[in-house]
Amino acid sequence: MLRTLLNSQQAGLLFVILLIGTILSLSAGDHVNRVTGEVVNNFLNSYTLMQTATDASFFVIMAVGATVVIISGGIDLSVGAVYALAGVMTAMMLRAIGPESPFVAVVLALGMCVGIGVLCGLINGAMVVGLRVHPFIVTLGTMWIFRGVAFVTSKAESILVPPSLTDVVKWSIGGDALYPMPMIIMLIITAAGAIYLSRTVMGRHIFAVGGNVDASRYAGLRINRILIGVYILSGLTAGIAAFVGISYYGSASCADATGYELYVIASAVVGGASLRGGRGNAVNAMLGATLIVLIRQSIRTLHLDQNYEWIIIGCAIIAAVVLDQMNQHFTTRRLAKEA
């Protein structure tokens, strides 16, 4: 049991995250808190740890949906654009309606973000299934379309959202600038994703389709319905991430989340999802995103030349995937020998 736990991929990723955290804590130096006068570590302090979790939360929420798509053998390049479109449309609707009740504003915003995300996911899924075009092409196209719609409707303005949204998502612990809500939402979505994938029939169907689509068809699974469903889930998580993002930062613009799709896919892949389908895990996607954000954080905390950020992240992603493939290869050989 313990051996299985220690050999699990989660343990490996957690180990790396803790190792980087330890190195950062030891090397980061310290400073005097301007308010309390206490000497605090530049990395190992509640503000930095919370900020790291917050930065990761937007990627993680979307990465859970992206992982579901990747497990099914597809890809969704439009998640960043869905985020932008859901955010912009919600901000515009709230500006037009101007709800007086904070509760109504939050419910409307969440409903609108989720609704637009689901609609975009439905469009993606329907096109992948209906047009029989590779999802890379379909979502590449919708990525531009969704962002274009966000641009045209918002006229490229950055639109403020009501303060009641910010009050909820930037709810602070003890009135201090510590905002745990994005992290809490991230953990809830990750847990929901993990349960959905590992404990439900629908989740197992997705693995089956990603593992072998023909076998799944012969087994009587409704492939089209499952594929549409995974893109809806991806849109749903992008919509939730948009709600958290616009509420936390207080505004929405059509340029939001530009390029995030690459970080989201990278998070899933670093977390062990196979782009060939049939393999992936929501918790691992969370750890993958946290690892990427931590690498970005370490470049700044250690005062390294940040011009090397892209090179370091790119190398880390390739290395993670290659090492994971090697591990799979050796495990398969070991199991074959044991058999």
Added chain:
Amino acid sequence: MNRLLLCLTGLIFILSSGCGQKAEQPSDNTLTIAMIAKSSTNPVFLSARTGAEAAAKELAAQHGIDIVIDWRTPPTEDGQVQAQRIAQAVNEGADVVLISCSDAAKVTGAINDAVDRGVPVMTFDSDAPDSRRFAFYGVDDIKTGQLVMEELARVMDGKGQVAILAGNQNAPNLRKRVEGVIQSAKQHPDISIVGTFYHIETPQDAAAEVVRVNNAYPEINGWAMVGGWALFTQTLLTDLDPDKMKIVSVDALPPELPYVEQDIVPVLWAQPTYLWGYESVRLIIDKVHLNKEIPVINPMELVRVSKDNLGDWARQLRDWGFTDVPEMYLQMDSKQ
């Protein structure tokens, strides 16, 4: 798997340690200014960084303190990333934050959080007027747009068809400059605006947009450029006929100087971008170290660059740290 991931960790840190020089740890007598420009791939902000570091060196010697410029600019423009960088800087003990806002609405919350935690914030180039920053240093963008159009109207003898090259549609400062161009054009009844054209803010995208628009609207004989992106390439030197087309642009960086010499761009309105850093650091020291009162809005004046002062401007750019100023312009005499 654990062993494999351990190797990955090692790789990350070998790469990290090999790729960058670690900054010195600040001492107690250190004032750390976290500088967050819009994009580290835009040369104007590299010039601002040079200015900030020069001011830090001068003022440190003058006041007997260490001043560290902690460069935290994202590689590409992203207001959300800027907000994250403000929080990171505060978490890691920065004493002051100096920022040019890609999206004022996105960074306002982070600026206010920093101020609440005792870290003053100043803006330069692009302001966040609804935040609690203590000062702003930069040009008046509407006035900048008006100056561009006034100069263009003069070189076009007050008549013709004008297109506006407008950069990124999300940048509030560029939108104000476009507004200034349009306002000023209304004062010239024989000048009409064909359209405002946005593009990705890279030299190649901007130059391609100019060529595309010229092909689509052959009647255009003037361009009002609220940023100099298209002129950072050399392609328009051969694509445009100075007898038929006139351009007036904001910015006057080294690659733009041949356009002035060949009279395709008779006038450039230069933002002394070095001063974004230099003057901002000076204002920060006045406010934070010397406890002086400083104005909230600190206007930066544009410099008019034409053939008459091309040599002077080239030498000024060299002195501000630009290494790519063509030698022929450095040797030019000034006519003024």
